[in-house]
Amino acid sequence: KQEVTQIPAALSVPEGENLVLNCSFTDSAIYNLQWFRQDPGKGLTSLLLIQSSQREQTSGRLNASLDKSSGRSTLYIAASQPGDSATYLCAVRRNSGGYQKVTFGTGTKLQVIP
């Protein structure tokens, strides 16, 4: 069974800091990994999708890396802004018993203080 862990569960940083969010998974035989942000009371917004053959993806101030062998992904946010405050979730897609399963982490709640 795939387990996805996100540490820390909550993070508070001053505006302008660079920060790293972590996502760990136990089964390295994955197809892809996707990072989302979720604002309070809202659905999930896709940030970055990394295929298993890729090492990283970048979008603006965001950079996500993937190391399958160690079962880790990181989301790097540069020059954080108050608008980045949200919960960040990672989702790992893998093959399981003929099905492809997606397992979400429980998220890291980020607060960027002005």
Place this chain on the structure above:
Amino acid sequence: EAGVVQSPRYKIIEKKQPVAFWCNPISGHNTLYWYRQNLGQGPELLIRYENEEAVDDSQLPKDRFSAERLKGVDSTLKIQPAELGDSAVYLCASSLSWGVYGYTFGSGTRLTVV
């Protein structure tokens, strides 16, 4: 392009009452998912459709939950009868096809059973 549209946004019902949620995926997205998200947790898959076929409903509590996707477009998720433990956010997502592509989520329906 319109995103994934869900309705209603909020629903409060008494236990033992029925409730239904509706989802309209992004045009052309063959794959549709229903997820349930409890407070402070990541989303958990209830059912996945490929066009109009439910190809993974292993996590759907079939004694009280049902879903349909007529004509492979819109989908409804029904709970009958609702229980207190069903209080959660119900998220619909869609993707171009299973596997390679990432998800797009709707805003969700927050259900409160009293």
